[in-house]
Amino acid sequence: MERKKAEIIIRSIQHDIDEKETVNQYKGHYAYRDGEHLFNYEEPLEDADSIPSAEKKAVIKNLYKIKPHSLFHRKSGAVSSKMFFEKGTKYRSIYQTPFGDFALELFTRQFLCQAYSNKLAASINYDLHLNNAFVSNCTIEIEVLF
Numbered sequence: 001m002e003r004k005k006a007e008i009i010i011r012s013i014q015h016d017i018d019e020k021e022t023v024n025q026y027k028g029h030y031a032y033r034d035g036e037h038l039f040n041y042e043e044p045l046e047d048a049d050s051i052p053s054a055e056k057k058a059v060i061k062n063l064y065k066i067k068p069h070s071l072f073h074r075k076s077g078a079v080s081s082k083m084f085f086e087k088g089t090k091y092r093s094i095y096q097t098p099f100g101d102f103a104l105e106l107f108t109r110q111f112l113c114q115a116y117s118n119k120l121a122a123s124i125n126y127d128l129h130l131n132n133a134f135v136s137n138c139t140i141e142i143e144v145l146f
Contacts (some may be wrong), residue, residue, distance in 0.1 A: 006030035006146040009040050012127075014136040021104070024119050027060075030120070030146040032121040037113075039144050045078040045098070046116050058098075064142075066113055066122055087111045105129035109137075120144040 007027045013019060028041030031058040042059045058078035065138040080096040085108045095104040110125040122142045128135045 001029050001033040003029050003031045004146040006039055006041075006144050008039060009143040011141040012138045015138065018135040026062075030144050035067060037064075037115065037144070039064050041082070042077075066114060066120065069111065071111065071122060072123065082089075085111055085119070085126060102130045103132060105132070118146060120146075 026041035082092040095102040107127040
């Protein structure tokens with residue numbers, strides 16, 4: 001398994017809230033092992049000004065595992081969660097943040113993934129519920145350039 005430096009671009013839209021696309025870019029690493037695309041990166045904690053100073057420099061570590069028909073995403077560090085996306089599947093977890101914990105429920109409507117020699121592209125459409133309340137239908141598009 002060869003680990004490569006990668007640029008990760010994540011575009012997200014919450015359709016029922018504002019339709020505004022958010023784009024984030026990260027530097028990370030990519031590898032392919034046993035039929036899985038693996039990539040990881042670190043991101044700074046948002047809203048760090050509103051939490052105790054000891055956590056202001058905290059980061060969130062992100063790990064993704066993508067197979068042809070599913071995606072697993074684990075966050076650890078300042079925020080902790082596990083998310084699983086597979087078309088037609090409902091997934092429940094706890095989303096832990098410095099601001100409190102939330103019951104997370106995801107229902108995946110669509111999942112597409114394409115792998116190329118130097119790029120991985122995935123698209124997910126899902127319904128997001130927090131604490132048993134519908135929040136939004138969401139789309140995430142991920143590009144990993146390596």
